[in-house]
Amino acid sequence: MRARDIMTADPVTVPPDTPLEAVAALMAERNISGLPVLDPDGRLVGLVTDGDLMRRLSAKEDKPASFFAALLGANADQAMAYARAHGRRVRDVMSTDLATVAEDATVEEVAHILETKRIRRVPVVREGKLVGVVSRADLLRAVMAPVGSGAEEEASDPRIRRGIYAAMREQPWISTRFVFPMVKDGVVTFHGFLGAQQAMTALRVLAEGVPGVREVRFDTAPPPSLMVGVP
Template identity: 75%
Template sequence: MRARDLMTADPVTVPPDTPLAAVASLMAERAISGLPVVDGEGRLLGIVTDGDLMRRLAAKEDEPASFLAALIGANADQALRYARTHGRRVRDVMTTDLATVEDDATAEEVAKILETRRIRRVPVLRDGRLVGVVSRADLLRAVMAPVAEGSAEEASDGRIRREVIREMRNQSWVSTRFVFPMVADGVVSFHGFLGSAEVMAALRVLAEGIPGVKEVRFETHPAPPFMLGIP
């Protein structure tokens, strides 16, 4: 599988001048931990994460640089920290040292970057512009449903699963963060947490609308208390 098969396409992004208060609200509402930062032409500038926001919240008063530190330039590090912990816009706190992949990168290449860089997500680029993001969860789902080469039936299952995921990502009432499909012999089974019978019924309709689906099953669990309100 390639990055384009795994990624969350057209992810939520923010411009660099976005106020941090707005970013915090967006992350909380969408239950996401990181947002790509792009310019007006879709070029990736950085990523702002919940860790960046927590760092600002937990920052202590900076200690004044000593006279000796000022002489040798050590106060530059303190100035950078001050900007990151006191800034009010995304450009002040975002991470700019990024690892990225092209959309034709293999799943193995993506996994290696996530592991070696110890990061949770990697932006996917095409012609220099952001087209998606691959997270560790995306890779885990791919590992759980491998598609054997040369098998037409399994390849068909892989196509069905990708189409189901794509349709789910287009809906506001369900999240692939908490519900994920598996496909075997044309049978779609949903796993994870579901908050209501209405969402279950809508997912059944969604899956049955995919060509090749023979049956839809649910092996989900009710959403625990701390996830109330999540479809």
């Protein structure tokens, strides 16, 4: 499997002169934590993340460099921190030293970059231009729903599991924080913490409503006395 198979092919992007207030609002509204920055020709010039915005706030608490630290060159770092703390545009806070991959990079190569660089996403580029982004979430989805070479359709068990998760998230009486399904050959087994028999009945009904489910089982434990919010 390659980066092209799992990447988000049309990611939200911003130009370098975008005000940071607009970026913060966009991240909050779209529930995303990082945005590629493109120049007018569509070339990738940086990446702005929620971490960059947080560093902008925290930099205001930095103390001035001491006399001896300044002699050793720490004033250059202080200047950069000042620009990040007081800048008003994306170009002032974005990261420019980026790790990127090509479309034909394997998922193993992408995972290695994310892990060694300790980053949450990597841009996919073609001749310097952005064609997509691969995030940790994209890799996790690839692990949960592998697509073999030449396969015409997705395996049914991962599809069933995603369908159950989607249905659970729509219900106020159950939380995927405490209960999670596993699917094998169409048989759904719920694991985690679950107390009320009514919740088990409702979960069984919910799972049976997902196409492809053949049987529903429970391998759950009663919640600890101090655990709040478990049905």
